[in-house]
Amino acid sequence: MSTLGTNSLGTNSLGQFKQELIKDYNEVNHRIFGIGVVRQKIDVQGDRILVIALHKRVPSLAYLSELNSNVSELADHYLIKGFKNEFKQLLVEKYGFEVLSIFKDYDTETELSATVVITKKDVRDYL
Template sequence: MSLAVGEFKQELLKTYNAVNKEIFHGGVRQQNVELEGKRIIVLSCNGRAPVLKTLDSRVPNITSYLDYLLAQIFKEKIKEELEKRFHLQITAIFKDYDAMTETSGTVIYLERDFQSYLSELPELL
């Protein structure tokens, strides 16, 4: 039996939120996922780390660089988790974070259509 699209979305967002908590020590306030062919698109609202908020007005170049580094770490970890949990073959992950609105966009580019992975996955508990 294959995994349903709705269930896959829910489990994907749980994984995304767990990785977010691990790296940023805070969960996602709001998130939305769209599945489209070889692309998984996640838009989310994430609270900014208080220490980065404090530093933003004093050393914006440094906090921008820290945002970049944290995004790189997030991409490595989310790729590892999604490949392990859902057996996805990921070509690339693109992530951007807007500190002013605390909004994040993540595009996960797969080697093949997401539907083909669903038919290979058993039901998730």
């Protein structure tokens, strides 16, 4: 069940939803990686939510990458997997979304990530 609309968030517009989700995304990122995002943009198109974010590379992972890129890639993989699990749980519990899938990738060179959330129905139907 959605917590949007006439709810505890007090939000009923797409713009307000995106602002709230920006905070939530940053909070989950901070919890997993210990660092918040530098900048992010959220777009909603039908049943898809797209988050493009500029990150600061976790210093220990950058150092680990210099020592052994295979180990840092493995660490990145599991950290991203953990992020997706926590982000999905938040989307389900806080917003009432029926999440079909979440895709996330991170480019260490540019420090950019893309997260795509696919929901069962149009995102606006949940608001």
